[in-house]
Structure formats: C-alpha cells, structure tokens
Amino acid sequence: MNADLVIVGSGFFGLTIAERAAALGRRVVVIDRRNHIGGNAYSSADPETGIEVHNYGAHLFHTSNPAVWEYVNRFTEFTNYQHKVYTNHNGVVYPLPVNLGTINQFFQAAYSPGEARALIAEQASEFDSKTAANLEEKAISLIGRPLYEAFIRDYTAKQWQTDPTELAAEIISRLPVRYNYDNRYFSDTWEGLPVDGYTAWIERMADSPNIEVRLDTDFFDESQPVNKTAVVGQVPVVYTGPVDRYFDYSEGELAWRTLDFEREVLPVGDYQGTTVMNYADAIIPYTRIHEFRHFHPERDSYPADKTVIMREFSRFAGRDDEPYYPVNTADDRARLLAYRDLQSGEKDVFFGGRLGTYQYLDMHMAIGSALSMWNNKLSAHLGGE
Ligand code: FAD
Numbered sequence: 001m002n003a004d005l006v007i008v009g010s011g012f013f014g015l016t017i018a019e020r021a022a023a024l025g026r027r028v029v030v031i032d033r034r035n036h037i038g039g040n041a042y043s044s045a046d047p048e049t050g051i052e053v054h055n056y057g058a059h060l061f062h063t064s065n066p067a068v069w070e071y072v073n074r075f076t077e078f079t080n081y082q083h084k085v086y087t088n089h090n091g092v093v094y095p096l097p098v099n100l101g102t103i104n105q106f107f108q109a110a111y112s113p114g115e116a117r118a119l120i121a122e123q124a125s126e127f128d129s130k131t132a133a134n135l136e137e138k139a140i141s142l143i144g145r146p147l148y149e150a151f152i153r154d155y156t157a158k159q160w161q162t163d164p165t166e167l168a169a170e171i172i173s174r175l176p177v178r179y180n181y182d183n184r185y186f187s188d189t190w191e192g193l194p195v196d197g198y199t200a201w202i203e204r205m206a207d208s209p210n211i212e213v214r215l216d217t218d219f220f221d222e223s224q225p226v227n228k229t230a231v232v233g234q235v236p237v238v239y240t241g242p243v244d245r246y247f248d249y250s251e252g253e254l255a256w257r258t259l260d261f262e263r264e265v266l267p268v269g270d271y272q273g274t275t276v277m278n279y280a281d282a283i284i285p286y287t288r289i290h291e292f293r294h295f296h297p298e299r300d301s302y303p304a305d306k307t308v309i310m311r312e313f314s315r316f317a318g319r320d321d322e323p324y325y326p327v328n329t330a331d332d333r334a335r336l337l338a339y340r341d342l343q344s345g346e347k348d349v350f351f352g353g354r355l356g357t358y359q360y361l362d363m364h365m366a367i368g369s370a371l372s373m374w375n376n377k378l379s380a381h382l383g384g385e
Pocket residue numbers: 008009010011012013014031032033034038039040041056057058059060061062217218219220240241242259324325352353354355361362363364366
C-alpha cells in the first residue's frame with residue numbers, strides 16, 4: 001500500500017487529519033465501513049422531495065473557537081440559521097432550553113427575571129449545583145424539581161435508558177438555563193448550517209489527489225487489503241472507531257446508545273412549524289421529531305406541499321448497532337482507563353474522535369481536537385515542521 005498514513009473513519013475527526021496531512025504532501029488512505037464519507041454528519045437529499053435530510057439525526061454547527069471557525073470556512077459558507085427547540089409536555093408546547101418563557105408558561109405566571117430566579121432557587125435548594133453528583137441532582141439544582149420532572153426526567157430516561165442518578169452531571173450542564181426570553185439552544189459565537197449541505201462540505205475536505213477514500217471497508221475485516229493486521233506497525237494509523245472494538249473488547253464492552261430513525265414524507269407543506277420538537281413524556285415512545293425543511297428556510301427549491309419528518313428512538317447499542325452516544329457510567333469510566341493503558345502500548349496508532357476516545361464531542365470539538373492532534377503530534381511524526 002502506497003500511503004504515509006491510514007485513517008480509520010471518515011467523520012470530521014478523520015477527515016480533518018486527512019486534509020491536513022494531504023496539504024503537507026503526505027499520501028493518505030481513509031477507510032470507512034459505511035458506504036459514504038462524513039460519519040454521522042452525513043446528509044443526503046430525500047429522493048421524493050429533494051429536502052436535505054441529516055441521515056443520522058439533526059446536526060447543528062456552532063462554535064466559539066476562532067481557529068475552528070476559520071478552518072471550517074475554508075470548505076463551506078454557513079447560513080444564519082439559529083437553532084431553537086420546543087418540547088411537548090402533556091400536550092402543551094413549551095420553549096427550550098428552560099427560560100423565562102418556559103417558567104412563566106409552566107407556572108401560568110408573569111414572573112420577572114428576579115421573581116423567577118427566586119422561585120427556582122427555592123425549588124432547587126435540595127441540591128447544591130457545585131457538589132451535585134449525577135444528572136438528577138445537577139438538573140434539580142439548576143431548575144428545581146417540578147421543571148425537572150416535567151421536562152428532563154422522562155425524556156432523559158427515554159434517551160438514556162439509565163437511571164438519571166447514574167448518569168454524569170455534565171450531560172445536563174450542556175443545556176443553559178436563562179432568566180430572559182432568549183430561547184436560542186446554543187450560546188456560541190458562531191452558528192449556522194453549511195449553505196450547500198453537509199456532504200458538499202465533507203467532500204471538499206476529502207478532495208485532494210493525496211487522499212484515497214475506500215468505502216465499505218471494515219478495519220477488522222482481514223479480507224480487505226487495508227486492515228488492522230496488515231497495517232498496524234507498518235504505517236501510522238489514526239483510529240476513530242470504537243476504542244473497545246480495537247482491543248477486541250478485552251477490558252469489557254463500553255456502553256453506547258444507538259438511535260433508530262423512522263422517516264416519513266407527509267403531504268403537507270409544514271408539519272410542526274419548527275425543526276425539532278421534543279416529546280418530554282414517557283408515554284410517547286420517541287424522543288423527538290425532526291422536520292428537515294425548516295433547517296433551510298432560504299431554499300426555494302423545496303416543494304410547498306410535501307415535508308419530510310423523522311422520529312428519533314433511542315436504545316442501548318448491541319455490537320452490531322452504530323454506537324452514537326457514550327453512556328459513561330462509573331463502570332464505563334473504569335474500563336476506559338484500562339483501554340487507555342492498552343493504547344499506550346500501540347506506539348504508532350493515534351486514537352481520536354467521538355468513538356476512539358469514548359467522549360461526547362460536537363462537530364467543532366471533533367475538528368478542534370483533530371487540529372490539536374495534527375499540530376501537536378502528527379505533523380512532526382510525519383516529518384512536517
Ligand atoms: P463519526 O462521525 O462517528 O465518524 C466515525 C467513522 O468511523 C464513521 O463513519 C464509522 O463508520 C467509521 N468506523 C467506525 N468503525 C470502523 C471500522 N471498524 N472500520 C472502518 N470505519 C469505521 N455535533 C454537533 O456539533 N451538532 C449537532 O447538532 C450534533 N448532533 C448529533 C446528533 C447525533 C444523533 C449524533 C450521533 C451526533 C451528533 N453530533 C453533533 C456529533 C457529530 O456527529 C460528531 O461530533 C462528529 O461526527 C464526530 O466525528 P467523528 O469523526 O469523531 O465520528
């Protein structure tokens with residue numbers, strides 16, 4: 001094989017490394033077991049309507065990291081889309097993340113910011129936010145028990161199928177709580193969607209004569225020319241697949257959640273009036289419904305009388321499922337440490353990305369950490385400056 005570097009996985013982590021190495025004149029082979037590049041950020045036009053569908057669930061780009069923002073703008077322009085989410089609880093729709101609008105609607109009140117703060121502080125006093133030990137304690141310490149039970153408890157149980165007292169507090173810290181009527185989901189400096197779609201962006205990153213992409217190629221399939229046995233020790237490898245799979249699960253399996261998506265084309269121009277509607281209650285089996293036309297209100301090519309929706313269901317991943325979210329219980333964290341020890345024995349293999357590090361990473365974080373790995377380790381390793 002004629003390559004200076006093999007990259008396992010063509011998600012944003014793998015492609016960022018590939019693009020940087022190719023720019024330095026290195027020959028890179030990128031393999032992916034799927035039949036397309038882009039990992040979970042991949043999107044495609046729905047065949048019936050032409051509406052861009054995020055095949056693995058809605059992907060919203062946002063970052064406050066200037067280096068990442070500068071880098072991604074080399075490959076795509078962004079629209080001015082700002083993400084907003086609503087949630088249906090007991091048949092009534094509320095704005096998320098929890099803000100003054102949610103609080104006033106829930107308590108049927110007209111509290112000022114100060115009054116709402118005082119009310120929530122009282123309802124949240126069971127737990128101290130600084131010492132909250134798990135998701136339930138953290139959530140209650142931030143928004144109080146009534147709002148927790150309405151909007152978080154059952155949604156989280158559906159999404160994670162793990163008792164909220166066993167989940168890490170950080171999961172919920174991702175959501176802001178605001179005592180004004182701002183219901184932007186993200187608070188980052190830059191936000192938007194790629195003007196001509198995720199796949200166009202992703203393809204531009206891989207568009208170099210120095211990059212060869214091999215799809216439908218599993219790194220653990222020894223019938224393929226590029227596989228673990230053939231490559232490790234011969235060529236440096238960047239591995240962005242699941243870390244436990246790499247070591248043949250020798251330290252036990254790390255728990256992941258996977259998602260099932262049910263796509264439907266409906267004969268209406270607008271189904272729910274917004275991109276993402278969460279369903280907070282246990283009685284509804286799905287966690288949320290995505291309606292893709294609303295991600296690109298600027299596109300006039302979409303049909304006026306049809307829409308594409310996708311219901312999202314969450315469950316534990318088996319070995320043959322796509323691992324999406326690390327569950328990250330205390331047992332998982334202990335296993336991860338054991339895998340990190342094993343990694344240090346793999347001298348020429350660099351573990352990265354969401355699956356390779358068993359970490360929740362947004363796109364900007366995956367890209368940022370790939371740029372760091374490139375600048376701090378790989379560039380010199382491959383003979384760069
Ligand atoms: P991935 O995109 O998962 O890529 C890993 C690739 O490795 C995959 O293509 C996989 O097929 C391949 N692979 C695995 N094992 C093997 C093997 N044995 N052989 C060959 N190839 C292999 N981020 C945001 O910023 N905003 C969002 O709104 C957002 N929403 C998300 C929603 C969902 C449902 C999910 C799952 C993720 C979301 N993300 C979001 C995160 C985003 O998808 C990731 O940050 C980004 O895709 C990480 O890229 P990655 O390269 O680490 O991993």
